[in-house]
Amino acid sequence: MQNRILLIEDDDELRGLLARYLAGQGLDVREAANGGDGLALAQEEFVDLVVLDIMLPDINGLEVLRRLRGRTRLPVILLTARGEETDRIVGFEVGADDYIPKPCNPRELVARIQATLRRVAWDRETDTDHAQVVGDLRIEPAQRRTFQNGQPLELTATEYEILQVLLSKAGSVVRKTDLMQWALGRRLAPHDRTLDMHVSNLRRKLDDGKLEDGEPSRIETVRGLGYSYRSPA
Template sequence: MQNRVLLVEDDDELRQLLARYLTNQGFSVREAANGNDGLSLALGQNCDIVVLDIMLPDISGLDVLRSLRADTHLPVVLLTARGDETDRIVGFEVGADDYIPKPCNPRELVARLQALLRRIAWDQSVEVDAARTYGDLRVEPSHRRIYQNDKPVELTATEYEVLQVLLAHAGSVVRKTDLMQWALGRRLEAYDRTLDMHISNLRKKLGNDDPPRIETVRGLGYSYRVPR
C-alpha cells in the first residue's frame, strides 16, 4: 500500500515539483496551498505523514502544527527557511518530528520521509507480550504510548523513538551518532541540533529531575537514569 503524504506549501512551483518527485518515488500525494486546507485534510485522516511549510498565506505552519498536536500524533516534517534557527527550535517545541531547510533537495526529503515511516511501521509490526516499566515510566509498544505515574505523556513520533532507544540502554551511554541513526534513521551532521532539541523536549515533558533522568555525557552522548 502506498504511503500517503500531505504536502502543505503555498509556492505552487515548489509544491508541484515536490509532488511530482514524491509520486515518482511511490508516494500517494495530496496537496494544500494554505494552512486551513492542510489542517482540514490532516485532521480528516487523509494522510500518513505531513510535509508542512512554516510560511503560509493564511495561518502559519506553526499554528497548523499546534492544532494538529491537540488532536493527533501524525508525523510532521517542517519546511523552514535556511538558517532560521528560531523557527526550527519553536517547531520542535510545538511538536515537529523533523525539518528540512528550503530550498530543499527532493531526494533528501524522500529519504527523511521514508526513514520516519519505516521506524513507525517497524514498531507497529513488532509483537509485544506486555508493557515494560522503567521506574515511574510504563511503555506500551503496541500502542506507541508512554505513561508516567499512570498518566499519558504526549510525545511526537520522533520523541517516542529517541526515548525508546534511551530506555533500552538505561544506565549506559548512547553515543549521539548511534542515537541519531537508531532513532531518526540518519547520520549526525555537523551543526545539526535536531537531536538536542528532541532531548530538551523530552526533559521538559518528563519533568526537571535533579539529578536529570536524561544526562548529557559531554563529548559522547546521553544516558537515561531510571529514577528510584
C-alpha cells in the same frame, strides 16, 4: 500499497515540483496551498505523513502543527527558512518530527520521508501488547503511550523513539550517532542539532516540576559522547 503524503506549501511552483518528484518516487501525494485546507485534508483523508511549510498565508505553519498535534501523532516534517533556528526549535517544542531547510533538495526530502516512514512501520511491526515499566514510567507499545506516575505524557513520535532507545540502554551511554540512527532513522550530520532539540524537549517533559534543586536530569548528557538514562531514586 503507496504511502500517502500530505504536502502543505503555499508556493505553487515549489509545491508542484515537490509533488511531482514525490510521486515519481512512488508516493501518493495530496496537496494543500494553505493551512486551513491542509488541516481539513489531514482530518478527512488517511495520510501517513505531513510535509508542512512554516510560512503559510492564512494560518502560520506552527499553529497548523499545534492543531494537528491536538488531534493526531501523525509524523510531521517541517519546511523551514534556511538559518531560522528559532522556527526549528519552536517546531520541535510543538511536536515536529524532523525539518528540512528551504530551498530543499527533493532527493533529501524523499530520504527524510522514507526514513521516518520506515521507523514508524518498524515500530508497528515490533510493538507488543505487553507494557514496559521502568521506575515511574509505564510504556504501552501497542498504543504507543507513555505514563509517568500514572499520568499520560504527551510525546511526539520521535520523542517516543528516543525514550525507547534510552530506556533499553538505561545506565549506559548511547552515542549520539547511534541514537540518531536508531530513533530518527538517519545519520548524524555535522552541526545538526535536531537530536539535541528532541532530547531537550523530552528531558523537559520528563523532569518538569519533578526535580529538587540541584538534582540532575534523568537524561544525562555525556559530553563528547551522547546521552544516558538514569532511573530516579
